[in-house]
Amino acid sequence: MSEKFTESEKKSLAPFFTNLSEPVFGLKLPQEVAGALFSRYSRSSKSLRRIFLGEFLGDPELALKDLLGGQGPASEQSSAVKKARAFYDRVLVGYGDDSVAQLGGAHIACEGISNVAVKILEDARIGIAPLEKSTRYVRFDQKDEKGDYLFFQEPEIMASQHRAAYLEVMNLLFETYSRQIEPMNEFVKNSLPIEEIQLRHPQTGGQLSYQEAQQDERLKRWAETAYRSTVRSHTCDVLRSYLPAATLTNAGFFGDGQAFEYLLTKLYSHELTEAKELAVAMHRELNELIPSFVKRAQSSEYIAQTYSAARALTAQVMAESPVRSAEPVTLIDYDAGGEEKIIAAILYPHSRHPIHQLRELVSRMPQDQRSTILDEYLKRRRHRRDKPGRALEQVYYTFDILGNLGAYRDLQRHRILTQDRQDFTTVHGFDTPVEIKEAGFRSDFDRCMEKASQLYEKIHRDLPQEAQYVVPFAYKIRWTMKMNLREAVHIGELRTTPQGHPDYRFIAQEMWRKINDVHPTLAQCAKFIDWKTYRLGRLQSEMRSEYKKSAFGDS
DSSP: OOOOOOOOHHEEEEEEOEEEEEEEEOSSSOHHHHHHHHHHTOOOOHHHHHHHHIITTTTTTTTTGGGSSSSSSSGGGGHHHHHHHHHHHHHHHHHGGGGGGGSHHHHHHHHEEEEHHHHHHOOOSSSSSEEEETTSSSSSOBBOOOOBBBBBBOOOHHTTTTHHHHHHHHHHHHHHHHHHHHHHHHHHHEEEEEEEOOOOOOTTTTTEEEHTTTTSSHHHHHHHHHHHHHHHHHHHHOOOOOOGBBBEEEEEEEEEHHHHHHHHHHHHSSSSSHHHHHHHHHHHHHHHOOOOHTTOOOHHHHHHHHHHHHHHHHHHHHTOOOOOEEEEEEEEEEEEEEEHHHHHHHHHHSSSOOHHHHHHHHHHHHHHHHHHHHHHHHOOOOSSOOOOOEEEEEEGGEEEEEEEHHHHHTTTTSSSSSEOOOOSSSSSOOOOOHHHHTTTOOHHHHHHHHHHHHHHHHHHHOOOOOGGGBBBBBBBEEEEEEHHHHHHHHHHHTSSTTSSHHHHHHHHHHHHHHHHOTTTTTTGGGGOOOOOOOOOOOHHHHHHHHHHHHHHHHO
């Protein structure tokens, strides 16, 4: 039941809350005030709005009433916000709870940063949500106002003997990318003409030929616009193999204060100049938004020295061990008895028994009874957005993956798992898109990859960390992914959809082949894995998008 307020109290509260009558409501307060208010709220029997009235609104140190005198939103009234931040600091000292910093956050944009740097930022898995400029929808043949292609001119490399070679190879990669865009677009269009594409009606989902679509002007327009967009995206998908890790990109992040504080600490402690510079720049802007939450961020000797020590030890231990060949996807370890763990976890919330007793019970069950329980738990899923339940979190798989940097960029953004990667390198070779071969660009492509590899080796001898900027997206890197079955279902069903890039579709499919090898019954949990291969798999998605945009415009 919602609390009742007097008319006078309502007048005081109205500017700071989205409603005063419902049990669910939003706060229109500076981030630090919201965090401090929640902290106090956790230790009181009073309602949040009542605490705000009694302890916050009238506090002279906080001076929230000053917010009412300004013309803009509360968060923009600088004098009152400064007082609010000082108040937050006092509350934090009083309660000593770092988790308060999880209750306030900020949006921040990072533009013109390298793909090396953005991967470091996106390694922050918990508390931060990223969104990055796409290599699929955006062409990278632009130049800046000085006439330079958009790649990071790494300071250590630019100050070294490798400067001229670095600029030469970077320009070669971008020039080749730019020169091949139009002919590759024509090649894709000619190899898969719209007349031969089997469409699906964007409203009914029924099969539709282009000839049939031409009979309806709107359908014809949707099909042609979607086809052009798909061909363009496919062209960018192919040619992104040329782009080096130095390619400049833009990324937006939303994160809570605690996550940003730790991210800044890691950036300050990093070996790369760009990471340290990003730490300074991001800290400066976050000080304008949530200063109290990031005030303790600074370089950490612990992080920096531990990293250096581990790197030195690895070089010493592995000095005499050559790198063995490996499959693109290797299942390193998995939970034995996984089926028993899953079945017991399905039963657990609905019983009063300890989990070990349920596992013993399941171990004695006949297979048909196990299958019935698992089927009842999963059979009502209609599509991949019907997420399977938490019972699937009881079983884990660890994969060692050798895939190209372009595919890693997409798969790295999954959050609910544990990932770790090695440095970007050219030592594992590269993938050549089939369209590069068929369009007659193989010699150009091989020459670019060889030039990049030669430069990488030279720079790596002097500047091993900075050498990563040279690596094109086509080159393979190695990383691990450890996930539970529930996350594996999510990745498999999402990353094998027809519109996905073929490189990461292959990796996701291979992961599920490995799971099926060791847990064939549990592999049935993923009902929506798409095992097919596609050339213009994105077409149906683009057509649906065009339909939605058209319908919106007509409304």
